[in-house]
Amino acid sequence: MPALSPTRGPQAVPAPTPVPSGPTPVPTRVSADALDLLTDLTAAGVLDLAAVTDVQMVHRRSAGYRITLQDGRRWFAKRAQRRVDGTWSADLTTEGANHRVALGLPGVRPLLPRLVHARHDILVTECIDDHRHLDDHRAAAGGTDPVAAAALGSVVRRLHAAGRRATGARPVNHAAAAVGTWLSPTPTLVAQHPAGFTELTVRIRAAGLAAPLTRLAAGWRSITFIHGDLKSDNLFLRAADDDGHPAVRIIDWETAGLGDPRWDVGSLIGNHLFSWLAGLDFRQGQTLADWLAGAEVPWPRVQDETRTLLWAYDAGPADDHPAPLDAAGITTVGGYAAVFLLQRVTASALTAPVLPPLALAAVQVAAALLTTDAAVELLS
Ligand SMILES: Nc1ncnc2c1ncn2[C@@H]1O[C@H](COP(=O)(O)OP(=O)(O)O)[C@@H](O)[C@H]1O
Numbered sequence: 085m086p087a088l089s090p091t092r093g094p095q096a097v098p099a100p101t102p103v104p105s106g107p108t109p110v111p112t113r114v115s116a117d118a119l120d121l122l123t124d125l126t127a128a129g130v131l132d133l134a135a136v137t138d139v140q141m142v143h144r145r146s147a148g149y150r151i152t153l154q155d156g157r158r159w160f161a162k163r164a165q166r167r168v169d170g171t172w173s174a175d176l177t178t179e180g181a182n183h184r185v186a187l188g189l190p191g192v193r194p195l196l197p198r199l200v201h202a203r204h205d206i207l208v209t210e211c212i213d214d215h216r217h218l219d220d221h222r223a224a225a226g227g228t229d230p231v232a233a234a235a236l237g238s239v240v241r242r243l244h245a246a247g248r249r250a251t252g253a254r255p256v257n258h259a260a261a262a263v264g265t266w267l268s269p270t271p272t273l274v275a276q277h278p279a280g281f282t283e284l285t286v287r288i289r290a291a292g293l294a295a296p297l298t299r300l301a302a303g304w305r306s307i308t309f310i311h312g313d314l315k316s317d318n319l320f321l322r323a324a325d326d327d328g329h330p331a332v333r334i335i336d337w338e339t340a341g342l343g344d345p346r347w348d349v350g351s352l353i354g355n356h357l358f359s360w361l362a363g364l365d366f367r368q369g370q371t372l373a374d375w376l377a378g379a380e381v382p383w384p385r386v387q388d389e390t391r392t393l394l395w396a397y398d399a400g401p402a403d404d405h406p407a408p409l410d411a412a413g414i415t416t417v418g419g420y421a422a423v424f425l426l427q428r429v430t431a432s433a434l435t436a437p438v439l440p441p442l443a444l445a446a447v448q449v450a451a452a453l454l455t456t457d458a459a460v461e462l463l464s
């Protein structure tokens with residue numbers, strides 16, 4: 085019986101290679117796409133199609149496949165999609181190169197899944213099974229988790245400290261790219277997307293954010309190797325071990341490079357703020373203060389979690405500190421957290437005819453972080 089057979093598509097089912105020993109592969113029905121990927125990986129010598137017992141597809145920006153091999157190994161294959169305009173959904177050449185840079189940094193290797201195979205359209209890594217995405221982990225812990233926050237703060241600090249000696253990393257400036265999208269969107273971008281995106285750019289200007297965003301982007305300092313896209317989707321946590329430390333794994337290194345370490349810290353804070361805002365009920369009351377008062381997870385707990393993260397990042401030897409979090413550092417981290425919130429709003433605005441209530445609240449919080457001393461007050 086074949087190990088795998090397509091559920092649709094024109095391909096004939098390849099004849100299985102006899103398996104010399106071990107258990108018989110579990111017969112699995114797979115899509116033509118998955119079969120195509122496995123055939124490709126077999127041709128590249130990465131695996132043997134006949135030894136695959138299961139493949140599960142995960143639909144994201146790029147297609148993802150959890151592959152189980154007969155010997156029990158589990159891999160995750162990410163495959164970039166070619167769009168109709170000829171561009172690709174992800175730059176896996178850069179992602180593979182960055183993944184290698186990170187694996188080579190002292191003390192950082194345990195934070196990443198092992199790299200099995202990398203080429204321009206496919207990236208195969210070890211599958212992370214016994215961990216949960218950051219926000220699922222926080223939800224399971226009741227909405228916030230200061231212990232996980234401390235672990236995140238210290239691993240990101242470790243990455244940034246080691247990253248100062250990274251060689252071969254390309255420079256990145258994510259703040260300039262994000263701010264440019266809002267303040268000088270190209271005609272193509274505006275033409276391609278419905279009114280929600282234009283509404284967002286108008287609101288950003290109306291809230292007086294053009295000048296602070298421009299100043300923030302001008303203050304970017306490329307001083308160490310950063311991840312560049314730290315958010316729940318790209319962070320896996322495992323419940324605390326006996327020593328009380330939850331293990332952290334970081335994936336998706338496509339946007340990594342030589343950049344501003346405060347960007348990564350701001351992204352983590354922005355992620356915490358955004359997922360908390362997503363749990364507010366905007367039908368109750370009119371102002372941010374009303375929504376905060378009715379929040380299921382009380383604001384002081386989120387603040388405590390956030391401060392714990394910053395404290396853990398800031399702790400440790402001063403001599404290899406990439407970005408001390410004094411008042412100016414905190415203000416910049418708060419600014420980058422605001423950019424994170426606006427980026428999340430942008431992602432939904434690109435497909436929405438109007439901005440939903442969560443987007444408007446996120447713009448308000450971003451404005452507070454960018455235009456007042458809120459960052460220092462809230463975060464330190
Ligand atoms: N090594 C892995 N192990 C388990 N799941 C993974 C792994 N890599 C990616 N994933 C899953 O696939 C999702 C998308 O992968 P990611 O590399 O972040 O791609 P994208 O560029 O589309 O964001 C992740 O959020 C995660 O759920």
Ligand SMILES: [Mg+2]
Pocket residue numbers: 317318336
């Ligand atoms: Mg991702």
